[in-house]
Amino acid sequence: MKNKHKTFAQKSLMSLLIVLLSLTFLSGTLIGSDLSELIKVYRNIVTIKVNSITVPTDNFVVDGTTYVPLRSVAELIGKEVGWNALTRVASINEPIYQVDALSELLPNLAGYEWKYEGFAEYGHKAILDSIMNEPTKRMYMVSGTVDDMSDGESTKDFSIKLSYTIEGNSLIQTKTEEVMMDSKFNRLTLIQTPLVTGTYWTEKARDKDGVLQTISGQIMKVELNDTGVKEYTVIHKQLGSDYYEHRVIRENIGVVSFEKLFELGNEPFSAGYFLSSPMNVTQKEVTLYFPDMDAQKVWKEVRTLTVYDNEIASAAIFGLIAGTNSMTLSPSIPEGTRLLGINIDNELCTVDFSREFVDNHSGGSAGELMTLSSIVNTLTEFPGIVGVQILVEGKSGETLGNILLDEPLYRFEDLIGL
Numbered sequence: 001m002k003n004k005h006k007t008f009a010q011k012s013l014m015s016l017l018i019v020l021l022s023l024t025f026l027s028g029t030l031i032g033s034d035l036s037e038l039i040k041v042y043r044n045i046v047t048i049k050v051n052s053i054t055v056p057t058d059n060f061v062v063d064g065t066t067y068v069p070l071r072s073v074a075e076l077i078g079k080e081v082g083w084n085a086l087t088r089v090a091s092i093n094e095p096i097y098q099v100d101a102l103s104e105l106l107p108n109l110a111g112y113e114w115k116y117e118g119f120a121e122y123g124h125k126a127i128l129d130s131i132m133n134e135p136t137k138r139m140y141m142v143s144g145t146v147d148d149m150s151d152g153e154s155t156k157d158f159s160i161k162l163s164y165t166i167e168g169n170s171l172i173q174t175k176t177e178e179v180m181m182d183s184k185f186n187r188l189t190l191i192q193t194p195l196v197t198g199t200y201w202t203e204k205a206r207d208k209d210g211v212l213q214t215i216s217g218q219i220m221k222v223e224l225n226d227t228g229v230k231e232y233t234v235i236h237k238q239l240g241s242d243y244y245e246h247r248v249i250r251e252n253i254g255v256v257s258f259e260k261l262f263e264l265g266n267e268p269f270s271a272g273y274f275l276s277s278p279m280n281v282t283q284k285e286v287t288l289y290f291p292d293m294d295a296q297k298v299w300k301e302v303r304t305l306t307v308y309d310n311e312i313a314s315a316a317i318f319g320l321i322a323g324t325n326s327m328t329l330s331p332s333i334p335e336g337t338r339l340l341g342i343n344i345d346n347e348l349c350t351v352d353f354s355r356e357f358v359d360n361h362s363g364g365s366a367g368e369l370m371t372l373s374s375i376v377n378t379l380t381e382f383p384g385i386v387g388v389q390i391l392v393e394g395k396s397g398e399t400l401g402n403i404l405l406d407e408p409l410y411r412f413e414d415l416i417g418l
Contacts, residue, residue, distance in 0.1 A: 043061075085218060112127070158178070195222065198218070200219075202217070255275075260272060284312060338353070348387045349385045367401075
C-alpha cells in the first residue's frame, strides 16, 4: 500500500494511536493508563466505499494495512455500534427497538405528576399527559409549570412542554421552555442501552444559542435504592468545555435529581433540583367499559392499572384514554383528550377534560352516547360515586355533538352488554 511517488506531505508522520473506532471511545472517564505508542502512518491515501458510498472520515495505512473508523463503516451497513468505557468492549449489533428496557425508566400510565424543588427556592411540577405508540417509537408527552417567584410581576413564560421518546436504543428528551432549570440543550439523549455501568455514547446537540456542540454521555453507576428499585447515575459532558449535566434516573419515575454547571461570568457554579414528593404507586384491578364496534352497547373490560396516590378514579379515566385491549371493542375517548382534573364530593364525581374531548369527537348520536356511557358506567363502579358531571376546560354546559353537558349523568344500565 506504500507509494514511493507520494509527496512528503502525503507521507507526513503522525504521533497518534490508530484505533478502529470513531466514537471518541478513549475519552470515556473510566479509561485507565496511557497505552499509546509512536507509529508511522499514511492518512487518506485510500478511498473507502461501502455499497458505493464513500466513507466520509479519515482512513490510515499502517504497515500495509488500511484502518478505517468502525462507526462510519458499521452505520453505512445498518449496524449499531456500542462502547463500554469500563470494560473497554466495542460492539456491533443489529439495531433493536429497545422499548421494553427503556420504558421501565418511566411511568407506564398517564397521570403521573412530578414535583421538584431545588437551588434558590426553585421549583416546578409536571404531569404525564399521554403515552403515544408508533411502530418504531414511543412518546411520553409531559406538560407543566415553573414556580413563579416574582408573585406575577415577571413577563416570562413559566410553562413547560417535554417529551420523552424511546427510539432505537435511546431515551431522548425534547423540551420547550423559557425558565426551567434544566439542560441547555433542547434535545438530548438521556440514556442508552445496554443499561449497565460504563455504557458510553456521543452526539451532536445545539445549545440555546444555536451552536452545535459535541456531547458525551455515560452511565456511571447502577444501583438498587432502599426500596429495591434501580437507579442510574448518568453524566453528560460538553467536549472542549467544563460544562456537565448530572442526572439520577429511577425506574418507573424518570429523573429524580438533576445538576448542571451554570456558566455565568467568571464564576461558574453547580446547582440543580430534586424530586420532592414521589407519588405512591400501586397496582389495582379496575373495571372499565368500552363500546362495541356497532356502538350499541358498552362492555366490561377488567384491567390491572397503575394507581398514583390511591387516586383510583383518575386511574380509570386514564385507562379509558389509553384505550381498550380488546380487538372487538372500540376506544371511547376522543384522541388527544387530556384529563385536567377530577374531584369526588357528596357522591358526585366531577371530571374536567381538555377541549379535545368535544372538538375531536367523531360525532353521531350513537357514538356520543357510547362515550358518555363508557365514562359514567366506569366511574359508578366505585363505591361513593353515584353521578358524574363532565366539564370541558373547567366549564359546564358544553355540548358533545347533540348532548348538552350541563347536568350530572347517572349510570346507563340499559347500555351495558351482558
